[in-house]
Amino acid sequence: MTSTFPNISISTERLVLRPLDEDDVPALAEMMNDEQVGAWTDVPQPFTEEGARTWIADYAPTERESGRGLDLAVTEFLTQRLVGVVQLTKTNWHVRATELSYIVAPWARGEGYASEAALATAQWLFTDQKFERIELRTAAGNTASQQVAQKIGCISEGVLRNACIAHVRTDDGTWADVRTDFIVWSLLPEDLDGAGEQLADSGGFTSFGEWN
Numbered sequence: 001m002t003s004t005f006p007n008i009s010i011s012t013e014r015l016v017l018r019p020l021d022e023d024d025v026p027a028l029a030e031m032m033n034d035e036q037v038g039a040w041t042d043v044p045q046p047f048t049e050e051g052a053r054t055w056i057a058d059y060a061p062t063e064r065e066s067g068r069g070l071d072l073a074v075t076e077f078l079t080q081r082l083v084g085v086v087q088l089t090k091t092n093w094h095v096r097a098t099e100l101s102y103i104v105a106p107w108a109r110g111e112g113y114a115s116e117a118a119l120a121t122a123q124w125l126f127t128d129q130k131f132e133r134i135e136l137r138t139a140a141g142n143t144a145s146q147q148v149a150q151k152i153g154c155i156s157e158g159v160l161r162n163a164c165i166a167h168v169r170t171d172d173g174t175w176a177d178v179r180t181d182f183i184v185w186s187l188l189p190e191d192l193d194g195a196g197e198q199l200a201d202s203g204g205f206t207s208f209g210e211w212n
Helices: 022-032 035-040 049-066 113-127 143-151 195-201
Strands: 008-011 015-019 070-076 082-092 097-104 133-139 155-169 175-187 205-207
Touching: 008 070, 008 113, 015 113, 022 049, 022 082, 035 155, 049 070, 070 113, 082 113, 097 113, 113 133, 113 143, 133 143, 133 155
Parallel strands: 097 133
Antiparallel strands: 008 015, 008 205, 015 070, 070 082, 082 097, 133 175, 155 175
């Protein structure tokens, strides 16, 4: 039997992580058309609102129901504005391990939202879901993503040479693929020094209703 992640809402001091919904379409499309997203991810460019709807209505539910992963909207607690997305992928339920990634809207960068959301997700995985390993992969030139990994306590495990496809703008405005390295990071329960228990005790994990 395939295990799956539950519908979940995770609260931090400034953020709420929750399932993506139809109301997120315009903000999600705008965020995914950012130059940094185009450079460091495989998100199709340009990214349309139809693409956002497909992600929310089809891709994200399928990933969760199949047990492969989980997609969460990252929103500001006070404004409810979408500031980013956290994804869990390549989940292995036997070894209790998953790969974590994050995207933050350009206007919300520099506020520590990526590390706050990633750390909250890690705490939930280790305490509520009893996971034993979280892996992150950052492109060699993506220093902002590397700083997030370091900030939440990840340990660099090495380099996957020539394993990443990044993208650059060409003279005619289109995107071209460029090969680079992946830096592999890991986070284990003991790396958090009890921070997960503190969040769990504060009531930071809340179940959502059925998400279709």
